[in-house]
Amino acid sequence: MMTHHRKPEHPGHHAHGPVKRPLLRRWALWRRVTAALFLGALVCSQFEWFPWFGGSTAGTRLLGVVPFVDPLAALEVALATRHVEATVLIGAGILIGAAMILGPVFCGFVCPMGLALDLNQVVRRVFQRVVFRKKVRTAMPTRVPNSVRYGLLGFFVGFAALYGLPLFQTVSPINLLSRGLVFGVWGGLVLVGVIVVVEWFVPRLWCRALCPLGALYSIIGRWAVLRVRIDPHEAGKIRCQQCQIRCPMGIPIMRTYTLGKELAVWDPSCIRCGDCIDVCPRSVLGLRLTRFPEKTEGEATGAVELTVGGGQLNGASKARSGGTLVDPLDHSRSASRAETGGSL
Amino acid sequence: MGGGLLAGCGLGGLYLGLDSVASASSGGVLRPPGALDERAFLSACIRCGQCVDACPFGTLRLTDLTVGLKKVGAPTFEASETPCYLCQGYDELLCIEACPTHALGPVADPREVRIGLAVIDEDICLAYNGAMCRACWHACPYPDEAIKYNEMLRPFVCAEVCTGCGLCEYACPTETKSVVIDVDAERVHGGHRRRGSGRGKGRQGRG
Numbered sequence: 001m002m003t004h005h006r007k008p009e010h011p012g013h014h015a016h017g018p019v020k021r022p023l024l025r026r027w028a029l030w031r032r033v034t035a036a037l038f039l040g041a042l043v044c045s046q047f048e049w050f051p052w053f054g055g056s057t058a059g060t061r062l063l064g065v066v067p068f069v070d071p072l073a074a075l076e077v078a079l080a081t082r083h084v085e086a087t088v089l090i091g092a093g094i095l096i097g098a099a100m101i102l103g104p105v106f107c108g109f110v111c112p113m114g115l116a117l118d119l120n121q122v123v124r125r126v127f128q129r130v131v132f133r134k135k136v137r138t139a140m141p142t143r144v145p146n147s148v149r150y151g152l153l154g155f156f157v158g159f160a161a162l163y164g165l166p167l168f169q170t171v172s173p174i175n176l177l178s179r180g181l182v183f184g185v186w187g188g189l190v191l192v193g194v195i196v197v198v199e200w201f202v203p204r205l206w207c208r209a210l211c212p213l214g215a216l217y218s219i220i221g222r223w224a225v226l227r228v229r230i231d232p233h234e235a236g237k238i239r240c241q242q243c244q245i246r247c248p249m250g251i252p253i254m255r256t257y258t259l260g261k262e263l264a265v266w267d268p269s270c271i272r273c274g275d276c277i278d279v280c281p282r283s284v285l286g287l288r289l290t291r292f293p294e295k296t297e298g299e300a301t302g303a304v305e306l307t308v309g310g311g312q313l314n315g316a317s318k319a320r321s322g323g324t325l326v327d328p329l330d331h332s333r334s335a336s337r338a339e340t341g342g343s344l
Numbered sequence: 345m346g347g348g349l350l351a352g353c354g355l356g357g358l359y360l361g362l363d364s365v366a367s368a369s370s371g372g373v374l375r376p377p378g379a380l381d382e383r384a385f386l387s388a389c390i391r392c393g394q395c396v397d398a399c400p401f402g403t404l405r406l407t408d409l410t411v412g413l414k415k416v417g418a419p420t421f422e423a424s425e426t427p428c429y430l431c432q433g434y435d436e437l438l439c440i441e442a443c444p445t446h447a448l449g450p451v452a453d454p455r456e457v458r459i460g461l462a463v464i465d466e467d468i469c470l471a472y473n474g475a476m477c478r479a480c481w482h483a484c485p486y487p488d489e490a491i492k493y494n495e496m497l498r499p500f501v502c503a504e505v506c507t508g509c510g511l512c513e514y515a516c517p518t519e520t521k522s523v524v525i526d527v528d529a530e531r532v533h534g535g536h537r538r539r540g541s542g543r544g545k546g547r548q549g550r551g
Contacts, residue, residue: 045397059392059444067444073390077445080387087444164387170416175391179406179417183393187409188416 027274027287028118031108035115042112042182056178057112058169059091067091071099071220072213075157076166096220103224104217107207107271112181113174113192114207114271120196121203121248141250144209146218146269153212168212204248207271218268227264227290228276230257234284243276243285253285264290372527373411373420374510376404377428377457378440378448388447391417398442401429423510423525430454430485430509455486459508460525462491462501469522471498480523483515499523 023029042060044050053060059069069091078084099106107114128134156168169175173195176188195206207214235257243253249269253276256262265276277285372382376395379385396404396419403426404419419439421428431437431454440448451457462480470477480499484491490505491512501523512523 048400054397054442055392055394057392058390059394061394061442061444069392069444070390073392077388077390081384081445085444085446087446091444164383165414166387166390167413169391170413175417179391179393183396183406185406185408185417190409 021278026278028278031273032115032118034109035112035118038110039112039115039178039181042178046182056175056182058172058175058178066094068095070169070213071096072153072156072216073166073169075216076160076168079157079161080164080166099217099220099224101224102226103221103270103272104214105226105272106217107211107214108273111174111213112178113195113211114273116177116192116196117199117204117206118248118273120199124200124203141203141208141247143250143252144205146215148209149211149215149218149269152210153215156212172213173206174211174213204250208249208269214269214271222268225289225291226272226287227266228253228270228272228274229264229286229288229290230254230262231284231286232257232263234282237282240281242279242281246275246279248273248275372460373407373415374423374459374508374525374527376419376421376439376448377430377437377454377459377507377509378443378451379459380447380449385447386414386418388445389418390445390447392444393417393419394442394444395419395439395448398438400431400434400438402426403428404439421510423513424521425514427510427514428457428459429511430457430507432485455505455507457507457509459510460527461503461508462506462510462512462523463526464499464501465522465524466498467522468518468520469499470518477517479515479517480512483511485509485511 038053041050041053042056045052045054045060051064053062054064055061057070058073059067061067067087067090069088071092074084074088074092077088095106159165159167171191173188173192177192179185180187180189180192199205230253235254241254244251244255247253249267249271251265251267251270253265256266272287274287277287375382375385376399380388391406393406396406403421405421406417407415407420409416437448437451437454437457440451464472464480466472476497478493478499481487481491481493485507486505490502490507491499492502493499508525508527510525513521513525516523
C-alpha cells in the first residue's frame with residue numbers, strides 16, 4: 001500500500017543543470033529529424049510514388065536527376081577502376097564541396113549509422129537513469145587518436161588501389177544499415193547490431209575511433225567555415241564542462257579557447273552535431289559561420305572584441321603557469337582549475 | 345595512413361587468398377544488363393542499389409552476406425523468381441541509366457545485352473521428351489531468333505541472339521527448370537549445345 005504513495009526519488013534530477021533548452025531549439029532534435037527524413041526518403045524511394053532518393057548512402061539521386069556519390073566510394077572506385085565517371089565526379093563533387101564549407105555535417109545530420117548510434121545513446125542514458133538511478137556521464141569519453149581513423153581510411157583506400165575492390169562499400173556498417181533497411185538485405189545488420197551492442201558500453205566508439213568515412217569528411221572539412229563558435233562574452237564564467245562530457249567525439253571543446261584563445265572549435269573530428277550547444281547552460285557555444293582561424297590573441301584583437309574577462313584570462317593563465325600553458329580543464333589538474341575558475 | 349596502407353597490403357593479400365579459394369566453388373551470379381565482366385563489375389560497383397530502385401519490374405535485388413565478401417551488396421537477380429524483362433515498354437534500360445559508376449555499361453539496344461546464355465537440358469525438357477511445350481518460345485522476347493524450333497518441334501537456343509534475360513527459365517513449367525541461364529557459358533556460334541546441368545559447371549570448366 002505504502003509503495004503507491006511513495007514518490008520516486010530522482011537523485012540526479014536537480015543535478016542535471018538548471019538550464020535546458022526548449023525542445024524545438026535543440027540541435028539534437030533537428031539533426032535526428034534530418035537524418036530520419038533522409039533515411040525515410042531512402043526507404044520510401046523503393047516505391048515508385050516517391051522517387052526522391054533512389055539508392056542508398058553509397059550513392060543516391062535526388063528526384064532521379066541530381067546525383068550524390070559518397071566521397072569515399074568515389075575515391076575507392078576511382079582508384080579501383082583507374083577511371084572517373086562524370087556522374088561520380090559530379091555526385092562526389094557536390095558532397096565534397098558541401099563538406100569543404102560546412103565540415104563533416106554528414107556525420108551529424110545525415111548518416112543513418114550516426115542516427116542509430118545516437119538513438120542507442122538516448123536509450124542507454126534513459127535506461128541508466130531509470131533502472132540504475134544513475135546520473136548521466138560525468139567524465140569525458142576517452143579520446144582515441146585520430147590516427148586510428150585515418151589509418152583505417154588509408155587501409156580501405158590502399159585496398160581499393162591495390163586490389164581493385166571498393167571494400168569499404170561492401171562492409172561499411174553505414175551502407176549495411178541503409179541497404180538493410182532500404183532493400184531488405186538483413187544479413188548486414190548483424191555487424192550493425194554488434195556495433196550497437198559494443199557502443200552500449202563504449203559510447204560512440206564507431207564514429208569516434210573507427211569510421212573511415214568520417215575521417216575522410218574530417219580531412220575534407222578541415223578548413224570549413226561552419227564551426228562551433230565560442231562566445232568570448234560568455235565563455236569562462238562557469239567551468240561546468242558539460243560540453244566536453246557530452247561531446248560524442250571526445251573533443252575537449254573549451255581547451256583551444258582557454259589555451260590558444262581560438263574562438264571556434266578547431267578540432268577536425270568535430271561532426272557539428274550540436275550536442276555541446278544543447279547542454280551549454282550559458283549559451284557560450286553556437287554553430288556559426290566562422291572566418292578562417294580566429295583568435296583573441298594579441299595581434300588579432302583588432303578583428304575581435306575582447307571582453308575584460310577574456311583578456312584577464314589570457315594574461316592570468318600565462319603568468320600563472322610561467323610560460324608553459326596549463327590546461328585548466330584537465331581532469332588531473334582539478335586544483336589549478338579551481339584556482340583559475342575562482343579568479344574569474 | 346602509411347601504417348594503414350601497409351596493413352592493407354597484408355590483410356588484403358590474405359583476404360584475396362581466402363576469397364579466391366571460396367569463389368572457385370561458388371556458382372556464377374546473374375548480373376543486371378550491361379554489367380562489365382565480373383571482376384571489373386565488382387571494382388566499379390559501389391553497391392548503392394540505384395539499379396534496384398530503378399528496375400520497374402522488381403527484378404533486381406542486392407546480394408546479402410552469404411555470397412562472399414567481394415559480392416556483398418552488388419545487384420543480382422534470380423531468373424526463376426523474376427527474370428529481366430529488358431525494360432520492354434521503356435525507352436531505355438533503366439538500371440543502366442541509374443548506375444552512377446557505369447559498372448553497368450551503356451548498351452545501344454536491348455538485343456546487345458548479354459547476361460548469360462540460356463541452356464536447355466534435353467533430359468528433362470518436356471519438348472524433348474514427347475510432350476508439346478512451347479512455354480520458353482512464348483516467353484522469349486525474341487522468339488524465332490533466340491529460341492527456335494527444329495523440325496521435330498524441339499527448342500534450341502541461338503547463342504548469337506540470346507540475351508540471357510531469363511524469361512524462358514521463368515516460364516519453364518518443369519519443376520527443375522529445364523532451361524537455365526548460364527552466366528559463364530561460352531558462346532558457340534551456329535547453334536545450341538547440350539549441357540548436363542545448369543549453373544556452376546561452366547565456371548569450373550573455364551578454370
